[in-house]
Amino acid sequence: MLRSIGGCIGRYVRSAPGTYLWLAALFVTTIAMHHMSPEFEADFLRQRSTNIHELSTNPRRVLIASAFWTDGGSWLSYAVLYSVFHAQAERWLGTARWLLVAFGTHVAATFISEGALLWAIRHDYAPHSAVNTLDVGVSYALAGVVAVLTYRIAAPYRYLYLLGVLVIYGAPLVSGRTFTDLGHFASVLVGLAWYPLTRGQGGPPWNPADSVRDVRDAGLRLRRGRRRDPEGGDQGLR
DSSP: OHHHHHHHHHHHHHTOHHHHHHHHHHHHHHHHHHTSOHHHHHHHHHTTOOSHHHHHHOHHHHHHHGGGSOSSOOHHHHHHHIIIIIHHHHHHHOHHHHHHHHHHHHHHHHHHHHHHHHHHHHTTSSOGGGGGOOOOOSHHHHHHHHHHGGGGBOTTHHHHHHHHHHHHHHHHHHHTOOHHHHHHHHHHHHHHHTHHHHTTOSSSOBOHHHHHHHHHHHHHHHHHHHHHOTTOOTTSOO
C-alpha cells in the first residue's frame, strides 16, 4: 500500500519537473530566510525586490531573483498550492508553455502594479519612499496559472471556477486597493489572456462530474470485492 502511494507521488512529481524544481528552490531560500536576522532579511530581500528603484536599475536581475523568495508564508502552503495549480498546468501545457505563462504573468503584473504605484507617487497619492517598497514572492505567477486553468475545465463548471477566481482576487482590490491587490488582479487578467496558448493542449477539458463518477464507481467496485471476500483473502478486487 505504502509502496503504491509512493509510486503515485513519484510519478506525479516527475510529470511536472519545473514545478517541483521551483518548489525545491523555494524550500532552500525559505530555510535561508529563517537563519537571517529581521534587519538583515529586510535589507536582503529589498535588494531582490521588484520595487520601482530596483526595476529602474537592474530589472532583469530582480524579476528573476524575486521569484525565488517568499513573502514569509509557510513553505508547506506553497507546496500544496504548487501541487494543485502549477503542477496541473505544467502537466497540461507542457513545461515550456507553463513557464511562459507563469513568468510572463509575473513580469506583466509586476510592471502594471509598479507602474500604478509610480503614478500614485508622482501625483502625491503615495509617499516617495514607496519606490523602495518590499515586493518579492511568487503570488503573481501563481494567480496567472490559477486563471489560465479556467480553460482546462469543461463548461459549465469553468464559469463557476472563473467566478470564484474573480471574487477571490477581486474582493481585496475593492476593499484594500493596494498595489499588490492590483498586481494580483492584473495577474488573473493576464492569465486569462494566455488562452491562445492553451488551444489544442491536453485533450478534452476536465469534467468534474466525470471524476466524481469515477470515484463513486471505484467505491462500488471496492465494496463488491469485499462482499465477495469477507475474510480479506486474495479473491477480492484486483
